[in-house]
C-alpha cells in the first residue's frame with residue numbers, strides 16, 4: 304500500500320490550458336484514468352496554466368497567430384511546468400502540437416480519437432454548397448482558408464479568432480456568413496448542435512491529428528510511463544504516426560496549409576494528404592496504403608512524393 308500512486312495525499316497533477324475546451328479534455332483524461340485504474344477523483348489535481356497564447360495582454364487578438372510566432376505559443380509554459388515538477392502530465396489537442404518535443408518529455412499516449420471532421424457553422428446556410436457567391440467566411444485557419452478558396456474562389460475570407468462563444472457572437476453580429484470548427488471540439492463541449500452540418504473528409508480534409516487528445520509526460524517518470532502505456536489507444540497512435548510523419552516530412556505545423564487523414568481500413572493504414580498554396584490557387588493531393596507497422600514510413604513517403612511534385616515556390620508559406 305505504501306507505494307500506491309496516485310492518492311488524494313499525493314495526487315497526479317494534470318496540467319492544461321484554461322479554455323473551456325482544454326478543461327473538457329483534461330476532465331476526460333481524468334475520467335479515463337479513474338476508470339482504468341479504479342481511482343477516486345481526489346487522486347487527481349487539475350492545474351490550469353496560462354500560456355503566452357492565452358494571455359490577451361501579450362498578444363493582439365486581431366493579429367493572425369502565425370504573425371506572432373506560433374511554435375510553442377500554447378505549450379511552452381505547460382512544458383516548463385512539467386519539467387520543473389509543478390505538474391506531472393499535460394493534456395493537449397494533438398492538432399496543435401509540434402512534431403518534436405523538448406528533451407526529457409514524451410508525447411506518446413493518445414485517447415481514442417473523436418470525430419475528425421470539420422463542422423460548417425452558419426446562422427442561415429445549411430452547408431457550404433448553400434453559400435451564395437461572394438459570401439464571407441470567418442476563419443483564422445490557413446488550411447481551411449486555402450481549402451475553401453481552392454473550391455470556391457468567389458468566397459471572401461476574414462480573420463476570425465477567439466473561443467467558440469466569441470466566434471458565434473461574431474456570426475450573430477454579421478461579421479461573417481459562416482465559420483468552421485472542429486466537430487471534436489463541439490462534441491467535447493456538448494455543443495454539436497451549433498454545427499449546421501459536418502463536412503465529409505472528401506470535401507474538406509481535416510488537419511493533421513484533428514480530434515485526438517495526447518498526453519505528455521516526463522520520460523524519467525517510470526510510474527507515469529507505466530500507467531500511460533495502459534491508457535494509450537493503439538489505433539489512434541497508428542493513425543497519428545502516419546499523419547504526423549507526413550506533417551514532419553513537409554516541415555509543417557498547425558499553421559501551414561496542409562491536411563491529412565489516416566484511417567485503418569482492412570487491417571492496413573490508409574493515408575490521404577494534401578498541400579495547398581495559401582491563396583488556394585493550387586492544391587496537390589495524394590494517398591497511399593501500408594501495413595500498420597509501417598504507418599510512419601507511409602507518412603514520410605507521401606510527404607516525399609508531394610514534395611517532388613510541388614513546383615518551385617509552393618512551400619513559400621515558411
Ligand SMILES: NCc1[nH]cc(CCC(=O)O)c1CC(=O)O
Nearest residue numbers: 396398484485487488513514515
Ligand atoms: N487550433 C485550435 C484547435 N485545436 C483543437 C481544436 C478542436 C479539437 C480537436 O481538433 O481536437 C481547435 C479548434 C477548432 O479547430 O475548432
